[in-house]
Amino acid sequence: MGMLKTEYKSFLDDLEKNIKNKEDLEYIKKRFASFVDVMLTQMDYIMDYKEEEMKKLQQNQNEIQTKVDKMQQILDNIEKDIYSDDGFDFEIICPYCNYQFIIDVDEDKKEVECPECHNIIELDWTGNVDDDGDNCGDCDSCPGCGGDFPYDDDSDEDDM
Numbered sequence: 001m002g003m004l005k006t007e008y009k010s011f012l013d014d015l016e017k018n019i020k021n022k023e024d025l026e027y028i029k030k031r032f033a034s035f036v037d038v039m040l041t042q043m044d045y046i047m048d049y050k051e052e053e054m055k056k057l058q059q060n061q062n063e064i065q066t067k068v069d070k071m072q073q074i075l076d077n078i079e080k081d082i083y084s085d086d087g088f089d090f091e092i093i094c095p096y097c098n099y100q101f102i103i104d105v106d107e108d109k110k111e112v113e114c115p116e117c118h119n120i121i122e123l124d125w126t127g128n129v130d131d132d133g134d135n136c137g138d139c140d141s142c143p144g145c146g147g148d149f150p151y152d153d154d155s156d157e158d159d160m
């Protein structure tokens with residue numbers, strides 16, 4: 001608004017210089033001052049309105065950012081689950097007592113002791129390690145490639 005003030009002052013100076021009649025000058029100054037008053041009020045109103053709009057926009061922006069952050073967090077967690085450094089969890093069902101437990105995938109491990117009945121269970125890593133179905137690339141029968149062949153072990157497949 002600095003420029004407007006300067007303009008206003010030079011306008012008044014100009015009036016004083018060019019209007020010789022003092023009464024006329026006073027009248028014009030007064031009349032113009034009240035006009036400027038209305039104009040400034042109107043401009044204040046517009047500025048307030050804009051400010052409010054900006055605040056609303058800012059708020060929306062913040063909400064969107066919060067949502068994006070949340071989504072990023074979820075994505076990070078999913079990624080962590082998929083590419084966990086700890087390797088995949090492998091679900092074991094003890095053939096002796098049917099106790100169900102989780103071990104980390106470790107292809108060097110050939111057997112594991114059931115924590116329930118303490119029998120030794122042989123591990124066969126050639127089976128389906130990933131129940132979600134990896135695409136093996138060259139068949140049409142594995143879950144990844146679109147087929148739904150029944151698992152030959154009785155793992156956690158849901159009965160349809």
Ligand SMILES: [Zn+2]
Pocket residue numbers: 094095096097098099114115116117118119
């Ligand atoms: Zn067992």
